[in-house]
Amino acid sequence: MTDLASVLQNRDELIATISAGAAERERHGTDPHDQVDMVRKSGLTTLTLDESLGGPGGGVVDLMAFVMDLAEADPIVAHILRSHYLQPQMLRRLPPGPVRDRWAKEILTGKVFGNATSERDGALGTAQYATTLTPSGNGWKLSGAKYYSTGTAFSDWVMVVAHLDDRRVARINLPLDRTGIEVQDDWDGIGQHRTGTGTTRFTDVTVTEDDFVQVSDRDQPRIASDVPLMQLYLQALIAGILRSVVTDARDLLTSRTRTFDHAPAPVPAQDPVLLATIGQLSATAYTVETAVRAAAADIDAAYDSERRGDPDPELFARASLSAAQVKVHADQVGLTAAAAIFDVGGASSASRSKNLDRHWRNIRTLTLHNPTSYKAIAIGDLLVNKTPLPGNGYF
The missing domain is CATH 1.20.140.10 (Butyryl-CoA Dehydrogenase, subunit A, domain 3)
Known part of the structure; x- marks a missing residue:
């Protein structure tokens, strides 16, 4: 178990190191891979993982304090990690067992999670997706395209949201090196432009039951929300x-x-x-x-x-x-x-x-x-x- 004080003790030094050269990296369009890796190695990617899962148990106040510090140093790096910090919150809702333990271990070992949620069809903000999971053998095949996949180009895993059937929506974590996943560097925004906010395409990607994090009914009333x-x-x-x-x-x-x-x-x-x-x-x-x-x-x-x-x-x-x-x-x-x-x-x-x-x-x-x-x-x-x-x- 890692306590909160230990994770935060070297934060100032980390922030100062990342801040050095940030403006020049932005001006020249340099990807901050080294800087993201520094955050990973510091243990701060585990910041909000529950103590019961071996994490420091930081709250949202702790997270926002760190994000503001990191964004002051380099807002590109801070933005890249946005979707990653959704993972610990989702794990809290999972029942105790191998699924929760597996993903908690990935976070504890420094793995970074990206996202593949947004699409270009349908009303924004709804749970309507063209990306689908189709039964195939003992698993499924995933096909579709996601846009604004911020952070995914810097990540080890990507969380994909896709339709499991007409009613249910699944959230699955996939390794970026799985066959059929293509991360494209096509984000050309005027700002935050080296955040890896590009297109992620999935072509007949093999999905197993082990990849599932959550399955929800899109019509079920929402109470708790991230x-x-x-x-x-x-x-x-x-x-x-x-x-x-x-x-x-x-x-x-x-x-x-x-x-x-x-x-x-x-x-x-x-x-x-x-x-x-x-x-x-x-x-x-x-x-x-x-x-x-x-x-x-x-x-x-x-x-x-x-x-x-x-x-x-x-x-x-x-x-x-x-x-x-x-x-x-x-x-x-x-x-x-x-x-x-x-x-x-x-x-x-x-x-x-x-x-x-x-x-x-x-x-x-x-x-x-x-x-x-x-x-x-x-x-x-x-x-x-x-x-x-x-x-x-x-x-």
Whole structure:
């Protein structure tokens, strides 16, 4: 068993090492394989694995604190691991036995899990998939294509969501080297562009019973859900990026030695307009980080009710609302802050070598995961008309 304090003890050193060269890696499009491997070897990929399964037993608050630190160092690396941290939560719901023990062991030995969920057909967020499992001999054959497979190119295993029949949806873990699996490097986003967010194709892939993690009825009412966690994870990435915005804006301002003749101060670092901009950026970063931590506590409260054997629908609804509220706020203020960094630097801040635009590009890409406006509408409809939040893959 690994205790939480031991896993966290070298976090600062790890973060500093990953931070070194992150901006240059982003500018040159360098894959952070070494950096992902550092996280793996540090044991932090086990962070939220239950103590009963040999893990440190960290909660969502612990996870979001680490994700924000990691995203401040390198948001690409932090984003790659998003789907991996879904695995420990899913294992908690499995009954004691060989299936749960097998996947817990994989996590404990440092294996990283990617995802193959999203498709390009049908309404987004529903449990409708064209990827199917077809009976074949003593097992099944998997065929289909998945898109936005963030992290899979850096992983050992990929979790695939596919129809088992007309009613049931299966979640299976497959090794990336199994015959018939093709991971394509075709993600060309303006931001978060080396996260392995490409296409994963499955062509008559052999699947056995041992590969199954979970089978669910798509029409069964949902109580406990990991969606708030997965949604809040994206806002934790933005919170980490905003810390870097503050740091880069400060460094940019203190590096300036000249200003305009008509500026309110002879030295940029004493210019009240520029100092106010830095102050506003700092306040934005602090507010988003605080909101992420508060929502993480709400998600932990919901998970705690599930661990007690009585998942509380109200607590899970609260967690969903909290994550949605953080998104609506973080998306808006994050983009404004990432653009405002150029206000403290003048024309030279637009130099490609400084790569300051990466913050805006990365935040903008993260905000596009699902529409901010639709989330705001759902929140308003809940508050005004008491309409429950949608029970789909975005709430």
